[in-house]
Amino acid sequence: MNQVAKDHVVIRFAGDSGDGMQLTGSQFTNSSALTGTDIVTLPDYPSEIRAPAGTIDGVSGFQMQFGSQKVNTPGDYPDALVAMNPAALKANIQDLARDGYVLLDIDAFTERNIDKAGYVENPISRKSLFDKKAYSIPITSQTLEALKDFDIPKKAKERCKNFFTLGILFWIYDLSSDFNIKWLKKKFAKKPIIAEANIKVLKEGMIYAQNSSMFQAQYKIHSAPLEKGTYRNVSGNQATGLGLVTAAERAGLKLFLGSYPITPATEILQEITRHKNFGTKTTQSEDEIGGICSAIGASWAGAFACTTTSGPGLALKSEALGLAVITELPLVIVNVQRGGPSTGLPTKTEQADLLQAMYGRNGEAPMPVIAAKSPADCFHQAIEAGRIALKYMTPVILLTDGYLGNGSEAFKIPKVNDLPDLTVKFRTDKDNYQAYARNPETLAREWVKPGTPGLMNRVGGLEKDFLTGAVSHDPKNHDKMVRIRQEKVDNIANDIQDLEVFGDQEGGEVLVIGWGSTYGSIRNKVQKYREEGKSVSHAHITHINPFPKNTLEVMKKFKKVVIAEMNLGQLDKLIRAKYIIETISLNKIQGKPFTENEIAEVVDELL
Amino acid sequence: MSEKLHTLTKKDYSSGSDVKWCAGCGDFAVLTQVQKVLAEIGRPPEEYAFISGIGCSSRFPYYMGTYGYHTIHGRALAVATGTKTFNPDLSVWVAMGDGDSISIGGNHFIHTIRKNLDIVCIVIDNQIYGLTKGQFSPTSIKGQVTKTSPSGKRSLPMDPVALALGAGVNFVARTIDRRPKQLAEVLHKAYEHKGFSLVHVLQNCIIFNNGAHDDITNKETRDEHSLILVDGEPMIFGKNKDKAIVLEGLNPKVVNRNFVDESQILIHHERAKEPGLALLLASMRAGKFAGSKTVEKFPIPMGVLRNVEEETYDSITTEQVEKSIALKGKGDLQSMLNSGDTWEIN
Numbered sequence: 022m023n024q025v026a027k028d029h030v031v032i033r034f035a036g037d038s039g040d041g042m043q044l045t046g047s048q049f050t051n052s053s054a055l056t057g058t059d060i061v062t063l064p065d066y067p068s069e070i071r072a073p074a075g076t077i078d079g080v081s082g083f084q085m086q087f088g089s090q091k092v093n094t095p096g097d098y099p100d101a102l103v104a105m106n107p108a109a110l111k112a113n114i115q116d117l118a119r120d121g122y123v124l125l126d127i128d129a130f131t132e133r134n135i136d137k138a139g140y141v142e143n144p145i146s147r148k149s150l151f152d153k154k155a156y157s158i159p160i161t162s163q164t165l166e167a168l169k170d171f172d173i174p175k176k177a178k179e180r181c182k183n184f185f186t187l188g189i190l191f192w193i194y195d196l197s198s199d200f201n202i203k204w205l206k207k208k209f210a211k212k213p214i215i216a217e218a219n220i221k222v223l224k225e226g227m228i229y230a231q232n233s234s235m236f237q238a239q240y241k242i243h244s245a246p247l248e249k250g251t252y253r254n255v256s257g258n259q260a261t262g263l264g265l266v267t268a269a270e271r272a273g274l275k276l277f278l279g280s281y282p283i284t285p286a287t288e289i290l291q292e293i294t295r296h297k298n299f300g301t302k303t304t305q306s307e308d309e310i311g312g313i314c315s316a317i318g319a320s321w322a323g324a325f326a327c328t329t330t331s332g333p334g335l336a337l338k339s340e341a342l343g344l345a346v347i348t349e350l351p352l353v354i355v356n357v358q359r360g361g362p363s364t365g366l367p368t369k370t371e372q373a374d375l376l377q378a379m380y381g382r383n384g385e386a387p388m389p390v391i392a393a394k395s396p397a398d399c400f401h402q403a404i405e406a407g408r409i410a411l412k413y414m415t416p417v418i419l420l421t422d423g424y425l426g427n428g429s430e431a432f433k434i435p436k437v438n439d440l441p442d443l444t445v446k447f448r449t450d451k452d453n454y455q456a457y458a459r460n461p462e463t464l465a466r467e468w469v470k471p472g473t474p475g476l477m478n479r480v481g482g483l484e485k486d487f488l489t490g491a492v493s494h495d496p497k498n499h500d501k502m503v504r505i506r507q508e509k510v511d512n513i514a515n516d517i518q519d520l521e522v523f524g525d526q527e528g529g530e531v532l533v534i535g536w537g538s539t540y541g542s543i544r545n546k547v548q549k550y551r552e553e554g555k556s557v558s559h560a561h562i563t564h565i566n567p568f569p570k571n572t573l574e575v576m577k578k579f580k581k582v583v584i585a586e587m588n589l590g591q592l593d594k595l596i597r598a599k600y601i602i603e604t605i606s607l608n609k610i611q612g613k614p615f616t617e618n619e620i621a622e623v624v625d626e627l628l
Numbered sequence: 629m630s631e632k633l634h635t636l637t638k639k640d641y642s643s644g645s646d647v648k649w650c651a652g653c654g655d656f657a658v659l660t661q662v663q664k665v666l667a668e669i670g671r672p673p674e675e676y677a678f679i680s681g682i683g684c685s686s687r688f689p690y691y692m693g694t695y696g697y698h699t700i701h702g703r704a705l706a707v708a709t710g711t712k713t714f715n716p717d718l719s720v721w722v723a724m725g726d727g728d729s730i731s732i733g734g735n736h737f738i739h740t741i742r743k744n745l746d747i748v749c750i751v752i753d754n755q756i757y758g759l760t761k762g763q764f765s766p767t768s769i770k771g772q773v774t775k776t777s778p779s780g781k782r783s784l785p786m787d788p789v790a791l792a793l794g795a796g797v798n799f800v801a802r803t804i805d806r807r808p809k810q811l812a813e814v815l816h817k818a819y820e821h822k823g824f825s826l827v828h829v830l831q832n833c834i835i836f837n838n839g840a841h842d843d844i845t846n847k848e849t850r851d852e853h854s855l856i857l858v859d860g861e862p863m864i865f866g867k868n869k870d871k872a873i874v875l876e877g878l879n880p881k882v883v884n885r886n887f888v889d890e891s892q893i894l895i896h897h898e899r900a901k902e903p904g905l906a907l908l909l910a911s912m913r914a915g916k917f918a919g920s921k922t923v924e925k926f927p928i929p930m931g932v933l934r935n936v937e938e939e940t941y942d943s944i945t946t947e948q949v950e951k952s953i954a955l956k957g958k959g960d961l962q963s964m965l966n967s968g969d970t971w972e973i974n
């Protein structure tokens with residue numbers, strides 16, 4: 022059999038939400054990651070938990086890209102589409118790459134299912150749909166055949182069909198099934214017959230692919246030149262949770278998380294709840310306000326306190342954010358953004374909470390805002406958010422989004438000792454204590470834990486005296502306090518990384534600026550421009566409030582500045598207002614990230 | 629603090645700040661009794677955290693010589709949940725008004741009770757919004773004329789005690805600013821009780837709702853209008869102790885003591901396992917407070933209605949942490965990061 026080497030491959034698994042597509046996808050991902058390819062994944066859940074089986078609304082998807090280079094995104098157009106029923110085919114076929122192929126379970130293409138998917142006639146017999154290559158495989162019947170000697174119910178046998186599909190794909194991409202076999206044995210340790218059945222089917226799938234004359238070639242994706250080290254696959258939400266636990270440990274503090282379940286942020290609460298052996302305490306509050314308020318109460322008591330939410334929840338938390346600002350307590354607020362306004366598109370991604378994060382509070386209530394760029398980066402930015410919060414005694418908003426939260430990628434596990442040291446010192450010295458006296462460099466006030474003898478003090482949401490922290494209605498004092506709270510946040514610019522340019526360091530034609538999860542798609546496209554010799558560069562902003570000090574300097578070096586974001590131009594507004602420069606705003610608000618073509622549509626015009 | 633340097637007095641629990649309530653405000657009495665009781669308890673002031681929301685009474689923490697946090701409207705209990713859960717060694721006290729506790733903060737009120745967080749929660753109830761200068765509150769009586777109900781309030785009052793019992797409170801007491809002795813007794817008991825301890829204090833707002841509780845404070849009428857609960861004692865009231873509470877079917881009834889057999893009179897058991905008796909007492913709406921045509925008028929029960937103990941939220945949280953450590957070992961960051969399916973790139 023001839024093997025064809027490929028740089029990268031995008032596979033989308035699609036089926037009924039009960040078909041286990043997420044599992045199949047992540048099993049494939051892990052097996053390919055173990056061979057050293059770079060990976061990025063993105064699940065696509067239907068918004069209804071249990072939409073009727075067989076319908077378009079009930080289709081659940083999982084897309085992954087693996088490559089022998091850094092892949093950055095889960096890919097725009099799948100090279101391979103696995104469609105477990107007609108609805109899955111119908112919902113996804115239009116995205117397939119021009120030379121892509123479909124792998125489908127022909128057994129699921131019954132009249133009833135075809136009808137439920139809304140096809141008038143069997144799509145497989147329709148020529149037009151399949152100018153694309155299609156492999157129609159009797160996956161269900163082959164699975165049942167393979168298991169004919171197994172004494173388990175038919176339903177249980179049918180459920181093994183994913184592993185038949187997986188077996189076929191393993192063969193096509195020349196992957197070993199060792200990892201999955203081990204995984205199945207562990208997963209079904211208590212039901213060895215189920216493990217055996219799945220293993221049998223997996224192997225049969227591989228044999229089927231090998232023996233059938235359908236597949237002319239195997240594809241090989243060589244390992245990527247990733248940095249040396251130990252890797253694991255993490256989703257953004259998982260990485261955020263791990264990052265927060267890590268930040269607490271690095272600060273020598275205990276983590277407290279007050280949160281209320283909300284899509285797509287809930288997994289962070291679930292992840293952190295698993296790490297109680299670090300002394301971590303979590304509370305699932307009665308509501309979003311309870312989530313942040315309990316975190317504020319814990320922060321006041323000396324915790325590294327966090328709250329996690331998504332846009333609508335952030336709106337509910339806004340009054341309490343102001344309390345954290347005026348009482349100058351450290352707090353990390355994670356907003357896993359989703360489509361808005363209101364309930365909006367809960368399972369889809371968007372970047373439209375930026376202005377809310379910046380300004381969504383009464384009064385002058387400045388707050389540092391940072392954003393993660395990839396699932397693994399959520400880990401590092403959770404630590405960065407913690408660093409800023411603890412060092413500057415301020416609430417910090419960390420923005421991620423549904424795409425990052427649910428998506429996953431290879432995460433290079435850091436050595437703990439290489440991570441920043443966030444050690445915190447509480448004030449215990451009784452002499453000359455003033456509750457609002459500030460560190461002259463950071464402008465942070467001191468943190469005193471209730472329980473400390475001799476330092477009893479009262480804080481609250483009323484304006485504070487500049488020094489003593491006592492309630493003060495003095496107009497001059499208020500003016501001074503408003504300014505110093507702003508100055509404290511602005512000063513953080515001295516303590517963050519400069520804005521880096523990928524591309525023309527000395528300037529050039531076009532600079533594309535992005536923030537958050539658009540990183541991958543912008544970087545990929547810019548890289549392609551550069552390979553074509555075009556003067557397009559990329560600058561990714563992580564710190565949004567305050568901006569890196571060299572932001573204007575960087576932008577000025579380019580003739581055109583494009584700001585790409587999944588909203589109607591919120592970062593663009595911030596940049597224009599602050600720097601008074603001309604920019605071009607590139608927007609998409611479709612609940613999914615940019616494709617390279619969408620970036621090209623705007624940037625090509627400028628070249 | 630093995631050795632006390634001096635005997636703690638009320639002054640040790642005062643911040644020394646000027647108290648800015650109106651002269652004659654019932655809040656003063658509560659503040660005084662709380663400071664007195666803390667001195668009697670004798671724990672050093674730094675071990676207390678006083679948390680409040682917004683309202684006249686929520687200025688409370690500023691006047692205490694302890695740690696204090698004056699938070700935002702309705703959220704005191706949510707903040708306290710974080711403080712106490714994170715550091716169960718602190719003695720956490722929440723002071724709030726009727727609007728703070730059961731109007732804007734109603735959700736936190738019922739859920740903090742449900743969680744059985746081990747704190748003392750003092751609801752200072754003057755049946756009016758004082759800080760915003762005179763609008764009706766959820767405890768204002770039906771028909772009450774206020775700035776926002778010039779033609780009379782259109783709904784019945786809600787009783788924090790009944791609400792708390794409905795949410796499963798384990799300790800609840802009602803008292804009044806004008807009965808300092810009972811107030812102090814109840815505060816002591818609330819402090820000793822492990823779990824959520826609600827102290828409902830009827831308070832007189834001299835400016836915007838003066839005399840709201842006259843029935844139960846005036847010398848001439850108070851004994852007829854209040855039922856002082858004593859654990860293990862029959863429920864008897866009236867100037868001449870001539871009235872008693874009996875049960876008629878499922879309902880309480882006021883009877884002339886002389887016409888019933890002593891054995892028929894209800895006995896108060898604050899530690900009764902089931903909440904039935906406490907609920908019955910809470911359902912007894914007093915005179916003006918009832919305002920409802922369907923409810924019989926009763927004396928208002930004062931004292932501890934219920935006092936039982938259950939595991940607390942904060943102690944279960946701590947236990948779960950300890951169990952997890954015992955099971956998995958103390959958290960090690962590197963092994964946490966390296967867990968799951970990993971692979972090496974060489």
Ligand code: SF4
Pocket residue numbers: 648649650652653654655684685754758759832833834835836
């Ligand atoms: S307005 Fe009423 S409750 Fe407020 S301080 Fe004055 S008397 Fe007390």
